[in-house]
Amino acid sequence: ADVKKIAVIAGDGIGPEVVAEAEKVLKRTEELFGYKFETEHALFGGIAIDETGTPLPEETLKVCQSADAVLLGAVGGPKWDNNPKETRPETGLLGIRKALGLFSNIRPAFIFDCLKEASTLKPEVLEGTDLIVVRELTGGIYFGEKFRRETANGQEAVDTCAYNVSEIERIARQAFEIARTRRKKLASVDKANVLETSRLWRETVNRIAVDYPDVELEHVLVDNCAMQLLRRPSSFDVIVTENMFGDILSDEAAMLTGSIGMLASASLGEGSFGLYEPVHGSAPDIAGQGISNPIATILSVALMFRLTFGYHDAADSIERAVKEVLDAGNRTGDIAVDKSKAIGTLAMGQLIVDAM
């Protein structure tokens, strides 16, 4: 079989611990399915700042660019929070998204049957919730011009939010395509009653919709979406939105499932290349204790198999293994009802590898 190159970025906090378990899953996949992976580790985020002075070293970018996919743990931590902009982990994150052309962030949010009680929402409200947030990732206010200037009212700060038709078209098409493989419902979220970028967004989505008559499209204002996610989460299928709204809504959606330690995400560009990472952060408070939950990262590998490599058999095997291990009652601390029975990162990883 041809060898797939995977750039592995462990990052900060619990990143290295959870990535280590995901790498065991890669190894096990080779044994079970005959696929071949070549992994190359690279520095990124806080650790890269400490060791090289910059969150996204040239070398790391090269490793990613020559890979077929990237597996990322998590970056950031209080140690670097007060650094100037150029030496903050987030700057590396925005830089890698832009440099690799990852314009689309895909975040599935669904309920693990055995974890229903973990949500703060009532089980009957959550029932059947299974949605994907498709977030535009390289445009909008994140990447627009930013500056300060002096005014009569003291210093003024300015951020610019811009979107052009091509940027909206490509993310809209991707969301329609995804909706087509699912329940065929797309909610496009904007603030068209206030923002010019949202009005262009809505016009463009409506134009693209003509090519997808089989997908039911609704437009939802962002404030209303924040409410509807709480009121009727199961009624959403695919949600597509711009960068800033997507940041907020995808976190809200993830949290309401109660399964944030379990959710994977993919950042995609044109073609099959993708960067895969857990939705959760670097959790510096529990780093190094061996108690973090590796499942989101392991499921990120499954997502990579599906979306970048088309290895659906191996993805199925991972997802089934996770389900089996959870169904048998195994829990890391974050998802355990009885914390005293919680197992550690290594034990959870091993159980999943064994169950594949």
Add this chain to the structure above:
Amino acid sequence: ADVKKIAVIAGDGIGPEVVAEAEKVLKRTEELFGYKFETEHALFGGIAIDETGTPLPEETLKVCQSADAVLLGAVGGPKWDNNPKETRPETGLLGIRKALGLFSNIRPAFIFDCLKEASTLKPEVLEGTDLIVVRELTGGIYFGEKFRRETANGQEAVDTCAYNVSEIERIARQAFEIARTRRKKLASVDKANVLETSRLWRETVNRIAVDYPDVELEHVLVDNCAMQLLRRPSSFDVIVTENMFGDILSDEAAMLTGSIGMLASASLGEGSFGLYEPVHGSAPDIAGQGISNPIATILSVALMFRLTFGYHDAADSIERAVKEVLDAGNRTGDIAVDKSKAIGTLAMGQLIVDAM
């Protein structure tokens, strides 16, 4: 007693119905407490577009400017949704906020004991939730320059988000003052890891904080706040944030209480003048049927009494009456568990007036 002038804007949809009940409460307050109100009705929103061609007629602005406070029902509806910008109800709303200098939107979100089951959150999570979102209302991306231009990638739309130090200072001070009268906790929400306006926001809030050593300040990133509202709503006391984030988070906070038909809001400027309105919208789908819930508008009157007039006795009377009527089991359709026992707008209004 001196006569307080109140501009009454019924607006669209259920606006006129709910405002009519609130006016009965004003009348009853005169009888019971000897206060004197002079109300003047004015056209605003969709109905103003229909009758005068503009959502915010000059005359309406004059009525508001010569009043001590404004009571607003709700504006908007599908009829005007596709109008060009200048003739949309929302444009009137943004216009009136700016023209009256209402830079601060105060939205209390709390649980009505008897309505705990109305929330989609688990009762044990909601327990004790009682927070206020203080939203900056006349700055940010809502009011920044907006335009389109042609680019090589098709049309591009641009929105500008700007904040100066004075704008941030005045809203921060107000939030600290409010926190001081409550549990003395302030969460300032921004996206300082990405936005320049947020970095100025955070610096400025930190500077103002020096004057409020008795208030515990935390900075929360907006995406994290959207999650924490779901995870630990009762831990928030006062949340202060910029216009766009406040729009999203205040709706999320309102919805999680399950009491959206019950929540009032105030928009304030310098001095005691304020505009008061229910958090819910114009609900065109149920307008004219006499089934809407007037409680949020009635409680907006109580908020007006407290914040603009200092009529705490009358405010107490209204709030007690609402509680009594609810405790006795009376419900409009939106909050009734058994819909067949729901009472109408008029009946609910009358019960509250009688209970005052």
